[in-house]
Amino acid sequence: MYIILVYDVDEKRVSKVNKFLKRYLLWRQNSVFEGEITDKLLENMISGVNKILKDQDSLIIYKFKVKSYIENIILGNDKGNTDNVI
Template sequence: MYIIAMYDINTETKAGRKRLRHMFKLLKKYLIRIQNSVFEGELTKAKFEKMKYEVNDIIDSSKDSVIFFKSRDIKWMDKDICGFEKDDTDNFL
């Protein structure tokens, strides 16, 4: 299935900035980065559940938000980009 993942991590504290780094590394393991805090890619259900388990392990659920949109097939989704397109090899947070 096709996944779009986006996160808002509260970085007001040192712990929050650490959570942000961990979240960035985690999602880069599974998906392709298309915007600062947005990732996309194709995953099996099992891989998605494993990623989600690891996400829940990282976040402070009272301060952080991670949203996944799942579509059974990429052909049911169109993508439109205005402005520049992020280069996935860029490792800046």
């Protein structure tokens, strides 16, 4: 499946959440990740990030069965450069 993940967390945890999510997904922009992921890896990711989040934090995952349903239009600087992805 393909997911887009967005989060809003306290400044104290931003770095930790960002670093953790980079293990699973491609960082696209501040507080935004996306990528292909299996059901099992998604479960692992959710379990792990839940240990970091606090009550006032928010994380939303948009799930798509296939990536072909998504069309990106990027204006300005594309922070999610994929040149180093094999």
